Amino acid sequence: MVSRGESVLAAQPYEALTGDDIAAILYTSGTTGRAKGVLLTxxxxxxxLESLIAVDxxxxxDVTLxxxxxxHAFGxxxxxMAVRAGYxxxxxxxxxxxxxxLDEVKPTFMCSVPRILEKIHARVKTGAEASPVKRRLLDWAASVAMTTQELETTGERVPRKLGVQTKVADALVLKKIRGAFGGRLRFLSSGSGALDPAIAKWFGGAGITVLEGCGLTEAGSTTSLNRIGEVEYGTVGKPLPGTEVAFDTDGEILVRSASVMKEYxxxxEARPRRSPTTVGCAPVTSACSPIGATSASPIARRTCSRRRTASTSHRASSRRASWPCARTRHSSSSSVRAAGSSSDSSRSTRSR
Structure with a gap:
């Protein structure tokens, strides 16, 4: 293998590579049709990577598991990113x-999918079911913690009694939940599906911030993400720096970024068509919750089984005029709301 690699490098030195050369071919899941090989440069x-670095x-x-x-594009x-950021x-x-x-590594952050977080939540709840006292204690601690979290998030004062209760709840229950993740976790990031906001709040109350995000293979993974201190449950956060998100008038999701793939x-027949002002277009898949965004607020998400057209967006028409991206049809159904955040970028992806 080493010898073969050396011969390849001799024939094509890495110094000769350009930004437009192919770095990876990742295949879509194929859940909505034939799997496609996404050419990412x-x-x-x-x-x-630079957009993730920009959110600091x-x-x-950092240490992660x-x-x-x-x-998969997420992994x-x-x-x-480990090479770029050095963690x-x-x-x-x-x-x-x-x-x-988790006990051995003691990560400071970890990325996951909703299914794993749901299983952890269910396991903790099930474990407490064996004892009525433990069940009531867990429910009380979670209620106290989430109430405190909500007040702190909105900037309201936490009553003294509630503050004392939170400290007791943390000592008896919440600290143990954090300990199951190694005790050093700053945040969990969840993507590739919609996480129940109630579960995200439950983890948040336990002192484990969940940053839900959204992305797609055709855009090099992440396109939007919640930020620490700005979490809004039930959303996938704001578009990353260098990424625009908006909608066409018929409800197609539009994502424009330099991270968008070269082609399939x-x-x-599925290769994105080109236009003089657009480097490329590609369909947004249903790998994440359907999205919509405003420049001032996080992207709202809905379940994939629903659809709302962009008639709910007052910016869709104006955005479409400035994005001459050829229509690319995709079989995923999307529910959307509102229009996009702006930045300087060069490629567009869209889906229906």
Missing amino acids: HRSWNAT LLHED LWLPLA KALSL LTYIDGNLDRIASN HGNP
């Missing part, structure tokens, strides 16, 4: 070892 990945979320002293598949972006990554794709790995591999 070095420029695409670099744009994704990850640092050299990566169990997401590296063939691939995290593995590359330490432990990799183990065996889900049966997550609990023991060996699939001419």
Whole structure:
């Protein structure tokens, strides 16, 4: 393998690579049709990484446990981000070892999918069911913690009695929940599906901030993300720096960013068409919750089973005029609300 790599490098030195050369071919899930090979360039990945660096979320002293598949855009972006940001990554794709790995690694952040967080939540609840006292104690602690969290989020004063109750709840229950994640967790990031806001609030009350985000393979993973201190449950946050999100008048989701793919591999009929002012277009898939955004507020999400057209958006028409991206049809159904955030970017993706 080493010898083969050396011969490849001799024939094509890495110094000769450009931003437009292909860095990876990642395949979509195929849940809404034939799986497509997404051609992501070095420029695409670099744009994704720099946008995440710009939100100042990850640092050299961070530690994470990566169990997401590296063939998926989410996991691939995290593995590359470790090189860019310089943090330490432990990799183990065996889900049966997550609990023991968390205790050993003690991560400062971890990225997950809703299913895992739902299972952890259910396991804690089930464990407390064995004893009526434990069940009541857990319910009380969660209620107290979420009430305190809501007051703090809105900037309201926490009553003295509630503050004392929160300290007691933390000592008896909440500290143990954080301990199950190693005790150092700054935040969890959830993507690739919609997380029940009640579960996100439950984790938040326990002192584990959940940053829900949204993305797609065709845009090099993440396109929007909640920020620490600005979390709004039930949303996937604001578009990342360098990314625009808006809607066409018929409800198509529009994402424009330098991170957008070059084209689909060996699939001419699905290859995005070009226009003089647009580098490329690609369909947004249903890999995340359908989205919509305003420049001032986080992107609202709805379940994939619903659809709302962009008639609810007062900016859709004006946005469409400035985005001459050819229509690309996709079979995913999307519910959307409002129009996009602006930035300087060069590519567009859209879906229906």
